Amino acid sequence: MRPYHPLLLRLVSALSLLLAWQLAAWWWASSLLPTPAAVIGLILRDTLAGGLLHDLGATLRRVGLAFVIAMLVGSMIGILMGRRRTADLLLDPWLMLFLNVPALVVIILAYVWFGLAESTAVFAIALNKIPNVAVTLREGARTLDQDYLEMARSFRIGRRKTFIYVTLPQLLPYFAVAARSGLALIWKVVLVVELLGRNDGIGFELHLFFQLFDVTGILAYSLAFILVMLAIEYGLLQPLERAANRWRR
Amino acid sequence: MACCNPLNALPTAGAAERWSATAAARPEGAPAPPPVVKVRIDRKAFADPATGRERLILDRVEFDLRPAEFVALVGPSGCGKSTLLQIVAGLDPVFSGGIHWPGTRDGGHPSLGYCFQNPRLLPWLSLRANIDLVLDDPAAQAERIDGLLRTMGLIEVGHFPANRLSVGMQRRAALARAFAPAPRLLLMDEPFVSLDAPTAAQLRGLLLDLCAAQRPTVIFVTHDLREATLLADRVLFLCAPPSRIIGMAEVGIPRAQRRDEPLVAARHAVLNTLFQDLYQPLKPG
Numbered sequence: 001m002r003p004y005h006p007l008l009l010r011l012v013s014a015l016s017l018l019l020a021w022q023l024a025a026w027w028w029a030s031s032l033l034p035t036p037a038a039v040i041g042l043i044l045r046d047t048l049a050g051g052l053l054h055d056l057g058a059t060l061r062r063v064g065l066a067f068v069i070a071m072l073v074g075s076m077i078g079i080l081m082g083r084r085r086t087a088d089l090l091l092d093p094w095l096m097l098f099l100n101v102p103a104l105v106v107i108i109l110a111y112v113w114f115g116l117a118e119s120t121a122v123f124a125i126a127l128n129k130i131p132n133v134a135v136t137l138r139e140g141a142r143t144l145d146q147d148y149l150e151m152a153r154s155f156r157i158g159r160r161k162t163f164i165y166v167t168l169p170q171l172l173p174y175f176a177v178a179a180r181s182g183l184a185l186i187w188k189v190v191l192v193v194e195l196l197g198r199n200d201g202i203g204f205e206l207h208l209f210f211q212l213f214d215v216t217g218i219l220a221y222s223l224a225f226i227l228v229m230l231a232i233e234y235g236l237l238q239p240l241e242r243a244a245n246r247w248r249r
Numbered sequence: 250m251a252c253c254n255p256l257n258a259l260p261t262a263g264a265a266e267r268w269s270a271t272a273a274a275r276p277e278g279a280p281a282p283p284p285v286v287k288v289r290i291d292r293k294a295f296a297d298p299a300t301g302r303e304r305l306i307l308d309r310v311e312f313d314l315r316p317a318e319f320v321a322l323v324g325p326s327g328c329g330k331s332t333l334l335q336i337v338a339g340l341d342p343v344f345s346g347g348i349h350w351p352g353t354r355d356g357g358h359p360s361l362g363y364c365f366q367n368p369r370l371l372p373w374l375s376l377r378a379n380i381d382l383v384l385d386d387p388a389a390q391a392e393r394i395d396g397l398l399r400t401m402g403l404i405e406v407g408h409f410p411a412n413r414l415s416v417g418m419q420r421r422a423a424l425a426r427a428f429a430p431a432p433r434l435l436l437m438d439e440p441f442v443s444l445d446a447p448t449a450a451q452l453r454g455l456l457l458d459l460c461a462a463q464r465p466t467v468i469f470v471t472h473d474l475r476e477a478t479l480l481a482d483r484v485l486f487l488c489a490p491p492s493r494i495i496g497m498a499e500v501g502i503p504r505a506q507r508r509d510e511p512l513v514a515a516r517h518a519v520l521n522t523l524f525q526d527l528y529q530p531l532k533p534g
Contacts, residue, residue, distance in 0.1 A: 154338045154363040155383040169373040247373035
């Protein structure tokens with residue numbers, strides 16, 4: 001039997017999900033389960049006339065800022081812990097603690113202590129992700145090849161060139177993993193942050209729709225957000241990860 | 250061969266002190282130039298990973314290297330030859346003793362080239378980028394590197410990722426990288442081990458050509474006495490750990506005659522007899 005094209009299989013799978021939704025909506029005709037057409041219609045309407053784009057933009061801005069901060073801070077901590085045993089032993093209990101604090105607790109405490117502000121929101125999101133990035137990059141920094149570092153030292157190529165050409169290429173796959181898993185975490189946390197203490201963004205709108213039991217609105221805004229996140233995942237992060245691993249055979 | 254004393258071997262334990270005196274006497278009687286490096290290692294030990302006890306690897310290893318001299322270090326496996334090279338390169342500072350560089354102005358080590366047992370090329374860079382990496386100003390030396398790569402038969406594959414090259418090519422690339430910075434001192438750690446005989450012979454020929462052109466001082470670690478005879482001016486013999494230098498021999502084949510196979514074979518036979526004498530009493534049973 002000839003194997004089917006992978007793209008075709010994915011398309012069939014997506015369409016069957018849509019079909020199941022449509023059938024369920026017909027069978028259980030209720031405002032609590034709108035049809036796909038109603039949801040897509042609302043997405044289009046709010047994109048053209050309503051505030052969907054504004055809310056999506058506000059959420060994406062928070063995701064982007066928190067992502068950059070968490071990657072920078074988390075990778076610095078992780079690399080330090082991977083290379084220096086003292087730092088590893090000193091910081092490990094902190095890392096364990098922050099890895100296990102529920103996201104909701106971090107968000108609530110951040111709002112209580114630092115006020116209901118935009119910067120607090122971004123800070124709370126980043127804080128949820130920093131430990132994950134640190135753990136991944138620590139693993140990467142621990143597995144740096146000693147042979148290559150010795151080569152760099154014996155030829156005396158200097159710290160800057162050693163970092164750019166010897167250390168960084170070995171860490172890139174770990175950066176890619178941290179970026180992907182980190183984004184998946186962030187875009188779940190950002191909605192909670194917005195629901196609890198912001199007055200725009202997808203999470204805020206979901207909160208309003210929930211109070212009105214408007215399922216069409218909930219589904220429309222979540223779907224729009226999910227689609228954007230999937231586009232970033234497939235269009236940006238996966239190609240970056242492949243590029244980071246290209247030299248491997 | 251007539252001009253030099255062909256065999257300065259001192260096949261007895263504790264020979265290092267007496268050997269220093271013979272090394273200082275130049276065969277031609279000319280005033281000796283300052284050595285490139287004076288290696289004085291009193292003790293080098295590693296902690297045994299299983300028991301945590303210290304294991305003595307090098308015990309009073311002392312020798313000097315003259316400018317442009319090619320010295321082979323021969324000894325059984327595990328006798329600390331690689332460790333010795335790492336200490337000379339400054340990669341391993343934990344030992345008692347000292348490495349002195351009389352020839353350099355600041356007393357630091359001169360430009361080094363290192364050929365490791367594995368090529369250690371960075372797989373995410375092209376061959377050419379691997380070589381440019383070890384140069385201070387690659388653009389200014391592009392033509393010289395082109396020439397070097399042409400000599401090595403690598404000019405066609407310069408843009409290949411390093412891990413797409415055959416093993417022989419990777420070894421040649423590592424050799425090219427070691428010579429690229431025009432080093433004063435070249436450290437080579439069994440660079441031709443595990444190659445098929447024709448490839449290894451070809452690489453030895455290339456090494457001799459490059460040494461003739463650039464005249465670096467070379468320490469060449471090997472366990473193959475034939476290879477040492479072919480390449481080196483002088484052979485140092487290390488014993489099993491705790492290692493000392495238990496003998497030294499001038500090979501005494503002029504550089505121009507290194508490809509004279511009967512001559513090399515004859516010298517190898519002589520050195521091999523000495524080698525047997527040196528290691529016989531150390532072998533158990």
